[in-house]
Amino acid sequence: MFTAEHESSVDSKVVTCPICSSKEFGAYRGKPNRLRCAGCGSHERGRFLALVFKRLGIKNSGLPVFHFAPEMGMARVLQELFHEAYVPADVSPESYDWLNTPVRYVDLSSPSKFLPKGGVQGLVHSHVLEHIPGDLTSTLLQMNEAIQVGGFHAFVVPIFSKWYREDMNPELSHEERDELFGQFDHLRSFGSEDFLERIDVGFSGFKKIDLTEFISEADCEMSAIPVSSLTQLTSHSVHFYRKIRD
Secondary structure, eight states: OEEHHHHOSSOTTTOOOTTTOOOEEEEETTEEEEEEETTTOOOHHHHHHHHHHHHHTOOOOSSOEEEESOOHHHHHHHHHHHGGGEEEEESOGGGOTTOSSOOEEOOTTSGGGTSOTTOEEEEEEESOGGGOOSOHHHHHHHHHHTEEEEEEEEEEOOEEESSOEEOOOTTOOHHHHHHHHSSTTOSEEEETTTHHHHHTGGGTTEEEOOGGGTOOHHHHHHTTOOTHHHHSOOTTOOEEEEEOOO
16 A cells, blocks of 8 residues: 555645545555555546546436446445435345445346336446346447436446457356456456447447546546546546437
8 A cells, every 4th residue: 555645656745536535545456557545445447437427517407327336436426416316226236235325226137127218317337337148239228218318328348358259158167258358257348449339329319428628637647547548448448428319
């Protein structure tokens, strides 16, 4: 564990977690280039998501904002922004006894069964889509059908391979999935070469927001977020879409 004063090339007075204001970070799983906040436990992608929501100035419409597989730090940010409209959700809600808000059961392999059409302000998730069984485009279309015009879909996915891969075969071993997709419980991996092409149909009627208009490279450095997350496609990059028509 270290403080920005000792380890960062950026002025120690400004390297601060955008979620909890901690200035102390530690290596994650023994990887010195992966920084975990000592205050709230957030990873780079969580801090980037938090920074995006704080900079975009999204207003609470009163409709639900679903947060899938909620992380502690980001849950705090979304609760502060959306109050009673914040809805944490997961396929295993019993795993979140630390959260002070009831977690709703939602199975994203069939989103339309759980999300009301046009009845949601926004969806938020980080490193979730790679776990969902079934057709990716169908999943995205059903999720996005629930979002009201003017609403948003904000998410992060791991970029593991050059091209998209997917295999639903239940007989694949943990070792095979780890090699193919980067983790034993992943069903797919997103590729650096075809990510946007792969998800494009699922976001018909949406506009992708250019986050460089709201966040600078210095903002990332001061929040212990790799600058490459903003300027390139990485496993920490935030994808923010706004719905402009049904």
